[in-house]
Amino acid sequence: MGPTAALKRIAFLLERANEPEYRVKAFRGAAAAIAALSPDELADMCAKGSLKSLKGVGDVTAKVIGESLAGEVPAYLAKLETASDWPPAGGRALRAALRGDCHVHSDWSDGGSPIREMAEAAIALGHEYMVLSDHSPRLTVARGLTAERLRAQLDVVAELNAELAPFRILTGIEVDILDDGALDQEPELLARLDIVVASLHSKLRMEREAMTRRMVMAVANPNMDILGHCTGRYVAGKNRPESEFDAELVFEACRQFGKAVEINSRPERLDPPRRLLSLALDLGCLFAVDSDAHAPGQLDWQPYGCDRAEQCGVPAERVVNTRPAHELVEWARSHT
Structure with missing residues (x-):
């Protein structure tokens, strides 16, 4: 080397x-x-x-x-x-079944590396695709992408895809769920994207009933595909508690509208908690095991999510990113 x-x-x-x-x-x-x-x-x-x-x-x-x-x-x-704590003991079969990652950031928002570097790291890990999901404009602290910047990013992705084929960078966004449940980007632009992850980043202590209504409204939006880190919790560092909402109603909405619940693999998040992951499984939800990577090495965090998914009995066929890219995109289009 x-x-x-x-x-x-x-x-x-x-x-x-x-x-x-x-x-x-x-x-x-x-x-x-x-x-x-x-x-x-x-x-x-x-x-x-x-x-x-x-x-x-x-x-x-x-x-x-x-x-x-x-x-x-x-x-x-x-x-x-030779680090002895890697990889986690469980979830290896599911990790082997994953074709890609649906939640990846670049230096266009708050990630630390260019899109190409993230893509090359994903290729090295054996991925067939990654969804580029930089933040939306409301999250100014994370340099969220305005509609103009997102359109410019789509042109960059098209050029990179021509160079990196057969690997695919799927177009996407991690769009903020606004206070009323609307999504923080132009609807016509969201409709152009391959995959839309919708997440809460503000007013996480909202009253339970209002938070439930806010989340269900987002899930019902035809442009939304994956509900990101649903409780907003941090189990390390910030040690932020879970947001309060009626999980059964929110997950039932995900099932009815055909949306996936993210199993966020970041070690400080590990969201949703096992009890909620099990509830979503029992209700019949689909899942996406994502790294939420902000740097190349963080793409290799998916085994944490796979380990948790296996502990809760999530089968590979319920995980949308075990599908090849064209099937994943077809699934996303099926509920628009």
Whole structure:
């Protein structure tokens, strides 16, 4: 493995482990710093001990580069590769059945990497597709996409799909569910997208009856396909409690309108909780096991969701992203 690949692999594994962003940036920055150098130039700088003169290369990353140039597996990388807590013990059969990921962010909103990088990481994981689902305009803190920016993104995706085929970047959005249950984007534009994930990001402590009405209105919208991280909870970090709503009514609406309930794989979310996941299963809901990735390494979080799905008895045939891309898109169009 060459130095650039080793640095990127370390960044990927740090992202998967949910390590602080500054650590990830150190390795991605070093990879970018040496990308323009020829192998001979890089070897010469290493021999002269001048690697750290490059902006973005420090003691640790210089050591990784040197070990890689010497034909060794960098010690830092070897340690990360042998992490004992990965992957989760359960859910491996379901993970093997997944064809793609329906909830992925890029640096067009609050993700940390370009669309191409996210797509290339998805390809490396064996995905056939990913749904690019950057945020909608109301979520200004996450640089949500205006209608104009979303249209521009669709052009970029079309160009990338021509280059990356047969892999497909499916067009999508994580659209905010507004206070009255409406969706935060132009309806005509939402109708153009392959997959629409709708999520709550504001007023999460809304009174139970009003929250239930808000969620059911969103589920009934013909442009909505997947209900994202339905309780809004955080089980780590922010430790945010669940939103209160009538889960039976909301999940029954999902069943009746043919929408999927997301099994969000982010380790700080793991949403919905097992009791609600089991309820949605009993009511006959479909599911999408998604990473909600904001960085390449986070795409590999799907095993967390698969593990939880298996614990609750969710069969692969009820998970929409076990379907090939054309069937997934046909399913989404069937309820518009």
